[in-house]
Amino acid sequence: MEMKKTFCRFCHANCALEVQIQDNRVTQVFGDAQDPVFGGYTCLKGRELPRQAAHPQRLRAAQRRNPDGSHSPIGNEAAFDEIAVQLRHLIDRYGARAVATYNGTYAFQNSSALPVAAGFHKGLGSPSFYTSVTIDQPAKVYGWSRVGAWLGGSHGFSSADVVMMIGNNPLTSHYAPPGSLPPFSPSRRLRDAKARGLKVICIDPRASSAAKLADIHLQVRPGEDPTLLAGMLKIILDEQLHDREFCKHHVRGLSELHASIQDYTPHYVSARAAVPAADLVAAARLFARGPRGIAASGTGPEMSPRGTLTEHLIQALNIVCGRFCREGEISPVPRVLSPAAPRMAQVLPPAPLWGEGFHKARVRNLTMLGEEMPAATLADEILTPGEGKIRALLCIGGNPLTAWPNQEKTERALRALDLLVCIDIKMSDTARLAHFVMAPQVSVERADATLLSEWWYEEPYARYTEAMVEPAPEMINEWEFFWEIARRLGTPIRTAGGDLPADRKPSTFEVLDKITHGCRVPLARVREQTRDGGKIFDEAVVRVQAGAPAADGRLDLAPAGVADEIRAVRAEPLDAQGRRIDAGANYTHLLVSRRTRQFFNSTGHDLPALRELGTVNYAYMHPHDLAELGLEDECPVEIRSPKASIRSCVKASLDIKRGVVSMAHGFGAASTNRLVDDEINFDPITGQCRQSAIPVTVTRFVTA
Ligand SMILES: Nc1nc2c(c(=O)[nH]1)N[C@H]1C(S)=C(S)[C@@H](COP(=O)(O)OP(=O)(O)OC[C@H]3O[C@@H](n4cnc5c(=O)[nH]c(N)nc54)[C@H](O)[C@@H]3O)O[C@H]1N2
Ligand SMILES: Nc1nc2c(c(=O)[nH]1)N[C@H]1C(S)=C(S)[C@@H](COP(=O)(O)OP(=O)(O)OC[C@H]3O[C@@H](n4cnc5c(=O)[nH]c(N)nc54)[C@H](O)[C@@H]3O)O[C@H]1N2
Ligand code: SF4
Ligand SMILES: [Mo]
Numbered sequence: 001m002e003m004k005k006t007f008c009r010f011c012h013a014n015c016a017l018e019v020q021i022q023d024n025r026v027t028q029v030f031g032d033a034q035d036p037v038f039g040g041y042t043c044l045k046g047r048e049l050p051r052q053a054a055h056p057q058r059l060r061a062a063q064r065r066n067p068d069g070s071h072s073p074i075g076n077e078a079a080f081d082e083i084a085v086q087l088r089h090l091i092d093r094y095g096a097r098a099v100a101t102y103n104g105t106y107a108f109q110n111s112s113a114l115p116v117a118a119g120f121h122k123g124l125g126s127p128s129f130y131t132s133v134t135i136d137q138p139a140k141v142y143g144w145s146r147v148g149a150w151l152g153g154s155h156g157f158s159s160a161d162v163v164m165m166i167g168n169n170p171l172t173s174h175y176a177p178p179g180s181l182p183p184f185s186p187s188r189r190l191r192d193a194k195a196r197g198l199k200v201i202c203i204d205p206r207a208s209s210a211a212k213l214a215d216i217h218l219q220v221r222p223g224e225d226p227t228l229l230a231g232m233l234k235i236i237l238d239e240q241l242h243d244r245e246f247c248k249h250h251v252r253g254l255s256e257l258h259a260s261i262q263d264y265t266p267h268y269v270s271a272r273a274a275v276p277a278a279d280l281v282a283a284a285r286l287f288a289r290g291p292r293g294i295a296a297s298g299t300g301p302e303m304s305p306r307g308t309l310t311e312h313l314i315q316a317l318n319i320v321c322g323r324f325c326r327e328g329e330i331s332p333v334p335r336v337l338s339p340a341a342p343r344m345a346q347v348l349p350p351a352p353l354w355g356e357g358f359h360k361a362r363v364r365n366l367t368m369l370g371e372e373m374p375a376a377t378l379a380d381e382i383l384t385p386g387e388g389k390i391r392a393l394l395c396i397g398g399n400p401l402t403a404w405p406n407q408e409k410t411e412r413a414l415r416a417l418d419l420l421v422c423i424d425i426k427m428s429d430t431a432r433l434a435h436f437v438m439a440p441q442v443s444v445e446r447a448d449a450t451l452l453s454e455w456w457y458e459e460p461y462a463r464y465t466e467a468m469v470e471p472a473p474e475m476i477n478e479w480e481f482f483w484e485i486a487r488r489l490g491t492p493i494r495t496a497g498g499d500l501p502a503d504r505k506p507s508t509f510e511v512l513d514k515i516t517h518g519c520r521v522p523l524a525r526v527r528e529q530t531r532d533g534g535k536i537f538d539e540a541v542v543r544v545q546a547g548a549p550a551a552d553g554r555l556d557l558a559p560a561g562v563a564d565e566i567r568a569v570r571a572e573p574l575d576a577q578g579r580r581i582d583a584g585a586n587y588t589h590l591l592v593s594r595r596t597r598q599f600f601n602s603t604g605h606d607l608p609a610l611r612e613l614g615t616v617n618y619a620y621m622h623p624h625d626l627a628e629l630g631l632e633d634e635c636p637v638e639i640r641s642p643k644a645s646i647r648s649c650v651k652a653s654l655d656i657k658r659g660v661v662s663m664a665h666g667f668g669a670a671s672t673n674r675l676v677d678d679e680i681n682f683d684p685i686t687g688q689c690r691q692s693a694i695p696v697t698v699t700r701f702v703t704a
Contacts, residue, residue, distance in 0.1 A: 005032055005533045006465040007450065008046040009109040009443035011600055013174040013183040014453035015042050016463075016534050019049075019444065021505065024469045026050045035463045035534050041185035042175070045600060047640070048607045049444060057606060058425055059439035061474040071427070071437065076474055079436050080481075084488035086419050090391050091124075091489075098391040100128035102378060104398015105601055106478075107131065109443065111451035112508060113478035115515045116493060118371060119500070120482040123492035126665065127368060128358040128390055132398060134375040135405065136685035138301040139311035140177060142369045145353040146559040150250075151344040152325040152544035154179045154318065156332030156458045157193070157689055160293040162286060164201040166225060166314060167692075168298020171209040173595045178333050179294035179323075181210075182456045201283045203228065204300065205592055206662050207655040208622075216283045219657045222590040223304040223580070223693030224273040225297075226569050229313035230261040231269030231476060232284040236320060237261075241288035243322030250347050251319060253558030260563035263570050271578040287317065294323055303593055303692035308685045309446030309565050319555050325544050334542045337451045339496070340520045347555055354685060358541035362388055364679075365685045374687030376405055376603045376678055380415035390417040392618050396478050397440070399602045401429040405676040405689035408644065423478055428602065429668050438481055445471035447508040449523060450534070451516060460540035463530035464512075479511055579659075587695030589625070591639065591661040591672065602666040617667035618651035622658045626650060629698060636701040639663075641675035641694050647701050661696060 001022045008015045008029070016035035020028040029049050033040035043109040052058075062079040074082075090098050101121060107113045114131070121129040133141055156179055157163065163180055170176040171190070174183035181190055190213055194200065202211035203218045203225065211217040220228050223521035237240050237258045247254055270277035287295065295317045318324075325331050327345040358367040363380040373381075378400075381390045393414075404410040414420060414433045422434040429439045449464045450457075483500060485491050493500040497517030500506055506514075513523045520540040529535055573581045599605055605615070609697045619639060631637065633652045638645050639661065648663065656662050665672045673691070681690040 004468055006444065006468050007448075007463065007534070008042065008049065010045045010052070011174055011587065012108060012453055014450050015046055015184060017042065017046070019468055021468060022166050026053060026468055036536050037457060037459070037534060038184050043608065044598065044613075045604055048604070048609055049187065049442070050472060051607050052425070052608065053442050053444055055426070055606060057427070059427070059437060059634040060440055060472055063427070063437040074436075076438070079438065079487060080484040083421055083436055084485050087392055087485065088489060090418060094389070094391060096124050096126035097128050097388050099124065099126050099394070100378065100381070100390045100392065101394040101396065102129060102375065102398050102400060103131040103396050104400075104403065106397020107604070108452060109397070109447050110446070110478055112511045114517060115495060115510065116479035116482050116500070117396060118616075119493040119495045120486055120491070122494040123486060123499070124489070127373060128381070129372050130375045130378055131372050132375065132403065134369065134372060134686055135688065135691070136404065136578055137299060138369060138374075138688055139302055139308040139683070140297075142353050142686065143308060143311040143315060146350050146556065147312070147319075148350045148553060148555045149348045150324040150368060150555065151342065151346055151348050152327070152329070153331040153333060153343055155292045155294050155295070155323045155325065157182055160193075160198060160460055161290050162199040162201065162293035164203070164283075164287050164293070164317075165210055165214075166229075166295065166297035167300025167302075168205040168296070169204070169208040169210045170597065172597050173298065177296040178455045180296040182458070184456075184578050198569055199286055201287060205657040205660045206594065212361060216279055216286060218273075218275045218279055221272070221274040221579070221657070222592045222660060225301040225304065226306050226313060226566070227264065227269055227520055228273040228275065228280070229310065229317065230264040230566060230569075231266060231273070231280055232287065233257070233313060233316060233320065234261045234264050234311065235266065235281055235284035236288045236307045236317070239285070242320040242665075246322030246324075247320060247585065250554055251557060252554040254320070256558035256563055257316060260558070260566040266334055272574060274494065274578065284617050288321055290321060290323070292323070299593060300692050301688070302688065305681055305690055305693060306565070306569065307683050309562070309569070310377050314561055319557060325546050327546050329544050331542045331544050334460045334520065334540050335454050336460045336526065336540050337449055337454055337516045337519045337522050337523065339518045343542045344545045344547050346551040347553035349553035350556055350559065361687070362386070364682060365684075369686060376682060376687040376689050379404060379406065379409045379678070382413040382416055383409070391417060393417050393421070395420065395422045395430060395434070397423060399424075399428045399430045399666070400435070402602045402668055402671050402673065404444070405673055405691060406643070406678040407671050407673040409678065410673070423476075423481060426606065439475045441467075441471040441475045441477050442580045444468040445475065447475050447512070449512050449516070449526065451512070460520070460537045461534055462526050462530055462537060463534040464522065464527040477508055479508070480505075550625035580694050586697075587659050588697050589659055591641070591663055591675065591694040591696045593672065593692040593693075594662050594664050596664045599664075599666065602668070602685070605667070616649055617664055619648040620651050620653040620656050620662040621660070621698070622656045623652040623654065625658055626652055631698070631700060637698050638701045639675065639698055641677070641696050643677040644674045646672065646674050650698070659699060
């Protein structure tokens with residue numbers, strides 16, 4: 001028996017672990033109490049890594065689909081050969097665009113996976129590169145490009161006086177944007193910060209575990225974040241609570257923004273967002289008082305209508321309150337393994353990442369965002385005939401059949417592909433439709449670095465880990481798949497540090513080294529110095545330097561279209577209760593998305609210790625709503641949106657706002673994505689569909 005140190009990759013938080021190894025198997029995991037950032041924290045999912053690795057249904061070899069739809073094992077070499085031949089044929093006949101990759105959640109739990117997949121696409125010349133970001137929180141990743149960014153960085157959590165969490169619940173999800181609550185030991189961290197005086201504002205239709213700890217909880221009506229945030233901005237600007245000095249020197253569009261929100265009075269916002277006007281005013285003042293802090297959102301508001309506008313208003317709140325590090329301050333989130341960008345007290349001017357000059361999607365007038373195409377259009381790109389039609393899909397660590405909007409269309413699209421390849425630990429709902437399924441190594445079986453979690457470390461923390469155990473010979477690291485295919489196609493794999501070698505297979509360390517090219521501390525040194533666990537690299541502390549004298553860039557609060565969109569929201573028709581009237585939707589409730597503690601999207605549903613915490617995807621509702629509908633707790637119901645209906649069981653919960661149904665996604669059969677219409681109500685910039693605040697009716701389900 002042996003103990004070794006590594007880090008968890010069940011989710012993105014990358015908690016520091018000590019693992020017990022026996023006979024080339026990880027038998028138990030513990031939090032690494034010595035770790036300077038994580039201090040011994042783990043969650044129930046991470047503690048199941050040994051059972052996940054040893055799961056009887058885990059794929060241990062590649063599978064090839066038989067004509068009757070069943071699958072049989074195939075050797076990796078034979079699978080790579082066949083896949084490459086089919087891809088070559090499709091590329092020669094239809095062009096490289098016909099080949100798409102979709103990077104799901106688990107492409108983001110392996111630092112070498114996503115960059116190599118991206119480098120494969122660059123080498124191939126195919127723009128059909130998709131990730132789950134564009135069905136998750138794309139406006140956070142791309143929204144800054146029309147506003148600009150502050151090169152000194154935002155305020156960090158540990159020095160914040162106030163944090164506003166808008167539709168995210170890090171206590172369950174271990175997820176929050178930088179500057180908000182870091183995902184390690186989140187509950188303890190939040191309680192400790194409150195004890196030192198931190199004020200917390202939560203905006204959520206549900207009394208989530210974070211909202212229960214908040215000083216002010218605004219239990220907003222789903223989808224009304226734009227209204228509520230515009231109302232807060234108006235209070236702050238009307239009362240001149242903003243950072244006037246910062247705005248004078250570094251901001252433009254302030255008066256235009258202020259003019260566009262004039263009609264968002266506390267009275268109007270209170271009626272429409274269904275929050276008490278006094279709480280709204282108190283929250284706006286508390287946030288503006290700071291003086292340090294951050295407002296940030298999660299999935300809820302981004303999946304509700306107008307996600308990009310919502311993110312813009314959140315950015316605007318941070319900007320007008322000047323929530324940025326100034327010259328001489330230590331900049332939080334130094335990022336040891338990412339490109340060492342300068343930290344300066346100046347604005348990086350806007351630089352568009354979509355629209356004119358970017359590849360066009362063939363539907364819904366959308367374009368590429370940065371280097372990725374919008375995933376919500378992928379099903380249509382497969383089904384729409386003509387030039388550019390996608391015919392082959394390489395799916396890494398994702399499960400489109402449960403995760404993509406419009407499940408019925410997604411299934412039709414996946415079945416229409418000439419070639420579907422999945423890399424998945426099990427025969428997921430999607431993998432069952434695939435022509436080939438490759439068996440990946442799980443985290444404890446591969447080398448990795450903390451590249452994907454470093455946007456949360458306020459100090460220059462980093463680490464490298466070797467594989468803890470020897471993987472079975474047919475299990476691959478995701479990057480190897482792309483390397484094997486590229487070699488057979490004769491195309492390069494482009495990375496930050498140049499092309500991957502094609503004449504010999506690089507090691508995972510070499511791949512990671514190329515990917516992290518130009519970072520603050522070279523990977524070899526990080527590897528050398530973190531053999532005994534994670535470390536803070538003092539040489540990578542960054543202080544904000546003075547802005548360049550000639551720098552006159554400004555953060556733009558009113559880029560083209562924003563003021564008009566704010567006015568368009570104000571002009572939307574409301575019913576007598578202040579609810580937005582959705583064309584064609586005769587609904588009684590709004591269904592909102594949430595995470596469950598025990599599962600990670602569609603991962604973990606097969607692990608007994610996690611299943612013990614519940615396997616039913618309940619539709620949580622307020623008990624008074626149930627009574628009004630004549631429904632008892634736990635009774636079967638049909639939930640109907642304008643698009644389709646699903647069956648579930650209701651569960652009474654006082655945490656849920658009246659008029660709201662709260663339900664998770666990723667539970668195959670009762671997938672809330674059946675209810676999602678991808679063709680109406682999508683974000684005009686990111687294509688993000690309305691995956692939260694979905695209009696529904698709830699009725700008792702009666703068997704015929
Ligand atoms: N209605 C609705 N839809 C949503 C959401 C919502 O809240 N509501 N959330 C959206 C969000 S935020 C996201 S990120 C997407 C998620 O979208 P996806 O990533 O497409 O879906 P997941 O269910 O996370 O799929 C993960 C897959 O990875 C496999 N897997 C597990 N471990 C490993 C591993 O180590 N290696 C590999 N290669 N595979 C592994 C699992 O078996 C599973 O099949 O869904 C989006 N869709
Ligand atoms: N245990 C666990 N952890 C996970 C996941 C998981 O499935 N399980 N999924 C992972 C993934 S892929 C992601 S992207 C992150 C997401 O991380 P988070 O965004 O923190 O996810 P949630 O915990 O669902 O929190 C979203 C909150 O938004 C609220 N909400 C819904 N609609 C609205 C709305 O219209 N307005 C407002 N203001 N709030 C709204 C919901 O009630 C919910 O409390 O979590 C990750 N972590
Ligand atoms: S929070 Fe995420 S990284 Fe940490 S132990 Fe749990 S699953 Fe693993
Ligand atoms: Mo996500």
